[in-house]
Amino acid sequence: MKTINVTIDGETFEVPIGTTVEGLLCKAKLLDGDKECSYFDNPYIGSLVNHELHSCSKPLMSECTLEPVKLFGDMGKRMYRHTLCYLLCSAVSMLYPDRKLVIGHSLGDGYYFSFDDEYTLESSDIETIANTMHNLVSQNLPIELVTLPYNEALSYFNERQFKQTEALLSTRNDPVIELYRLLGYLDISYEPLLGRTGLLQVWELRPYQEKGMLLRYPRSYDFQQLDTFKDNPLLFSVFKEYKAWGNILDIRSLGQLNTMGNQNTIGSFIRLAEALQQKKIANIADQINNRGNIKFIFIAGPSSSGKTTFAHKLCTQLQVLGKKTIKISLDNYYLDTDLVPKDEEGKPDLEALEAIDVVQFQKTLNDLGSSKPVHLPLFDFKTTTRVYEPDEAIMDKRTLLVIEGIHGMNPKLISNIDKDMVYRIYISALTQLNLDDHNRISTTDNRLIRRIVRDNRTRGTNAEATLSMWPSVQRGENRNIFPYQNNADIMINSALDYELGVLAPFAQPLLKMVKPSQEATYETARRLLRFLDNVNPIASTLVPQDSLLREFIGGSEYNVI
Incomplete structure (x- = not known):
């Protein structure tokens, strides 16, 4: 098997080509693959690979330098928020496979979501979705970066009636498409995601306005907890x-x-x-x-x-x-x-x-x-x-x-x-x-x-x-x-x-x-x-x-x- 040299903090490791970022961080003893990481430990959640950010599930295909990235920082914050949205979308897909969830916009310390068919979310619906998300978090499941051939990815989103994703891919001609997988759920993310669901421990899902819900996350100045909710109706x-x-x-x-x-x-x-x-x-x-x-x-x-x-x-x-x-x-x-x-x-x-x-x-x-x-x-x-x-x-x-x-x-x-x-x-x-x-x-x-x-x-x-x-x-x-x-x-x-x-x-x-x-x-x-x-x-x-x-x-x- 071919090997590559990867350098972290001045130390070089020889590893098989295709080793993931997470595998390399474990080899460097920055992560313990057998130990579940806690959000509050501010763990490493990815790395700059030759100064470009990648998730823990990214395979390393050539010699490179790694700069590990922790959760409590600007890049970690972005990854956390995107992964929270991914977690919500995967939970909704499991519960409501025939409905399409749409992200609307950011609002203070949260993102507004609603269904595209104007379905009114009841408090009981939102509680069920939140419980499903918590269940996925408690299992500490892997969120894997996978690649599919272009036609296979297009077919996947067509079959599931993800029309906007299909429209986006239809105007591209990449030979392969990078997707993230959680259990059987696949989706696009144009930014790297966290490697495991277990890190998504601080958030709130709450009803908002007449038909939607707000997915809230910690502010940059205090990663440890959520702020008190402040509405912004204007x-x-x-x-x-x-x-x-x-x-x-x-x-x-x-x-x-x-x-x-x-x-x-x-x-x-x-x-x-x-x-x-x-x-x-x-x-x-x-x-x-x-x-x-x-x-x-x-x-x-x-x-x-x-x-x-x-x-x-x-x-x-x-x-x-x-x-x-x-x-x-x-x-x-x-x-x-x-x-x-x-x-x-x-x-x-x-x-x-x-x-x-x-x-x-x-x-x-x-x-x-x-x-x-x-x-x-x-x-x-x-x-x-x-x-x-x-x-x-x-x-x-x-x-x-x-x-x-x-x-x-x-x-x-x-x-x-x-x-x-x-x-x-x-x-x-x-x-x-x-x-x-x-x-x-x-x-x-x-x-x-x-x-x-x-x-x-x-x-x-x-x-x-x-x-x-x-x-x-x-x-x-x-x-x-x-x-x-x-x-x-x-x-x-x-x-x-x-x-x-x-x-x-x-x-x-x-x-x-x-x-x-x-x-x-x-x-x-x-x-x-x-x-x-x-x-x-x-x-x-x-x-x-x-x-x-x-x-x-x-x-x-x-x-x-």
Whole structure:
């Protein structure tokens, strides 16, 4: 039997080719194959194989270096959540073989699931499903990575009426398909899964809304237990609205989108998707106009949510209603770099509210609100200093201030303003499109892909640099944006169901330039590339010039950068 050399922590092991990651970890005495691991022991649950993440059941086919991955970490967290979803889907398949479970979206510390036939889940149903999941966990069953020939995999999903998975595979031509197997249940996962069910020990399945259930998991800051449940009905209402849009567009999965592109019907789909988003923006303008007393409109959201273009489009709709608008970006109120607070790494923390000259901003609002002329600031990011517009801005009775920036929901920013004069809009790219029925497309990954494309176009930044700064961006969002999202009067989804097809041809060559030697970012680049391999390209020439997507790919009529 042929052997390969595998190195862990400087020690090299000679093992038969095809040895699994788990087998190698046992040989290195990092795992005990005869001992059941506990979730609370923070066990090894996979490994970076030449800096790419793999599950314990992955066979090793060539010489490599292994870096074991533990459960309580960023990569372990992702594997745990995906495996929880897999466990739920397998339990439902055993109990309801003729019904199709669909993952909807993330909601706080959980994922929303429902049946595609609108079957109403009773409390007794959810209790039965949870008990089945607990039973599978108690047996500590293996979750095995297996490969099937393409036609055999396609036939498997066709026989079980997994139409969205079949649609996804029908637009691919891989000779073999990697699947995960638990007992007789097979399914796709585009991210690695844990190797055994026994590790899935901290979760909750609870009824949610009128027809679904919420699968909850531990937060990153406390792996030991679940948080007390906190509902977010405003966010759920946004997802519910966009699910209805998905029904109008007659699409809910990436496989369906790929098929539409292959049939050359994507142009009309793009126009319909853009029209639905435009209608939503017009409805928001109507609500603002009907309130009568609104003077200040704040737009906030996380990185790459499309705040700038949305602000322009909203101004247009307000002007249609006879309003004048003055657009202000909070980015122009940054303090000089030496006055900006430092983050955990000692770098300027541009995500912090304290990086903004709040006093000057509030004075601007007071002066404009009192009909005083104001020279609005412009922050020069090259010199990191503030300059001022030569022309004065002034408000009259018809004028509205439209202010966009990440801190727009923070009450400290507008502590001196009459709240009845304020309207707040939260915007984010909340993907309603799924990979298939059991694998959702991450909202965060969608924003990251947008950011990679835009940073390269506008700043000449390579993907490695954007990926390196992304953890800091996320820390800032968790601290400064997400806690205030429910202060919004309304939420809007900036995601367009067709956008990944447009973004993929821009993002893929950039991600391929991230090499194994760039260890801090390589795994994320590989993960995004594995996901984008499922996406068929859509010509960027089909994207309207006023589309919010143009903020990222370029060519916007609003000249946003």
